[in-house]
Amino acid sequence: MPLTMDVFNDDAFSVINLTKGINETTYKPGRISSLGLFMEEGISTTAVMIEKRKNGLAIVPAKARGAEGTPVTGDKANAVAFKTTHLPLVAQILADEIIGKRAFGTTDQEMVEAVVNRRLQKMRNAIDVTIEFQRIGAIIGKILDADGSVLLDVYDAFGLTQQSHSLKLGTESTKVRTKVREGIRMSEDALEANVDGYRALCGRIFFDSFCDHKAVADAYQRYNQGEMLRNDPRGGFDFADVRWEEYRGKLNGQKFVADDKAYLVPEGVADMFVTNFAPADYMETVGTDGLPYYAKQEPGRMGKSVELEAQSNPLNLCTMPQGIIELTL
Structure with a gap:
């Protein structure tokens, strides 16, 4: 292999270090990722079993002291x-x-790493957008x-059937708040x-119709001297204890x-959103917990190139989908 490509035999370009890199x-999050809704966790398999339980709460009937207690059965699960x-x-x-960007006979590894890192960044950005797409x-x-x-x-x-x-x-x-x-x-x-709060992710027509409705506009007419009515509200505003924003x-x-x-x-419901x-499907990763991203390299044909692969293997899931309400005009 030419000296210009020998640098890739360095341990800096091993699967471990490329994956670490x-x-x-730099992470450029999408909106859903930046909200932190999804709990991330690595798993050692390629499939996940989600157990659904119907948690039953009931009033405990009063009984005489010394009487046998009311039996408590296990929750039904599937x-x-x-x-x-x-x-x-x-x-x-x-x-x-990379040839010509360094002196012949030297291995300017820092420069080569910069080329590799730029390519890995582009690959990671593409994966990040895909994960965002899957999360929404x-x-x-x-x-x-x-x-x-x-x-x-x-x-x-x-x-289940989606609630609308x-x-x-x-x-x-219309009494919009109601x-x-x-x-x-x-x-x-x-x-x-228990729910910490609610957020509404809106399409553009829905968002404009909501903002322009008389009940909403009137509510903000006197708030902070009508600031919201003068400025672009797409970044989000609160109405009826819900944070409304255009997605x-x-x-x-x-x-x-x-x-x-x-x-x-x-928002704030435990285990509702999971990633x-x-x-990865590499021998090195068998039996290990998954990471968000993996990268690996190997020499190309005739030593004229190096082939890079990056991958992610996510499952993005809402485990309580009926808690999400589809809103229509």
């Missing part, structure tokens, strides 16, 4: 299997990309592939769990949230 590159997705990317670094899909109820085909229908998998609620924004006399409260109650009844994610021309819909999302990472 791609996990340490398990549903989910597979992680395999997201591999490949790239090629040609000898011509888990919230909406359908996780899609890059071509728009359905990888996972969350509601079908759990045998209209805010009647097309009617001026309609929002009805949606919150639908979620609370489905969850039977602008898009991939290959496909919007993550439909223009005329919004999704009422509970599990399975190990």
Whole structure:
């Protein structure tokens, strides 16, 4: 192999160090990732069993002292299997990309590492966007592939039907706060769990219709001298104890949230949103807990290039999908 490519035989470019490098590159989060909704955890397998329990709470009947207590039975449970997705990317670094950028007969490893790290950063960015796409899909109820085909229908998998609620924004006399409260109650009844708060992720038409509705506009007419009515509110504002924001994610021309819909999302519910990472399909990773990203390299044909691979193997899932309410106009 030419000296210009021999540097890749250095331990700095081993699967361990490349994997460490791609996990340490600058993270440019999408909106869902930045909210911290999803709990991340590595797993040692490529599938996850989610056990669904119906937690029953009941009033304990009063009895005479010394009487036999009321029996408590176990919760009914059923398990549903989910597979992680395999997201591999490949790239090629040609000898011509590094030859001439250093003195012949030297191994300026720092320069070569910079080329590798730039390529790993591009690969990681692509994986990050895909994970964001899958996470909003888990919230909406359908996780899609890059071509728009359905990888996972969350509601079908759990045998559930998505809950939908209209805010009647097309009617001026609608009491919007009341309609929002009805949606919150639908979620609370489905969850039977403690909720820290709610956030509504809105498509652009829905968001504009909500902001412009008389009941909402009137509520902010006197707040801070009507500041929200003068400025762009898409970054988010509070109404009826819900944080409303426009979600602008898009991939290959496909919007993550439909223009005329919004999704009422509970926050702070334990184990509701999970991201599990399975190990890479390398011999080195067998029996280990998965990491968010992996990278590996091998020499190309005739020593003219080095081939890079980066991959992630995530499962992004909402384990309590009926707690999310689809909001319509």
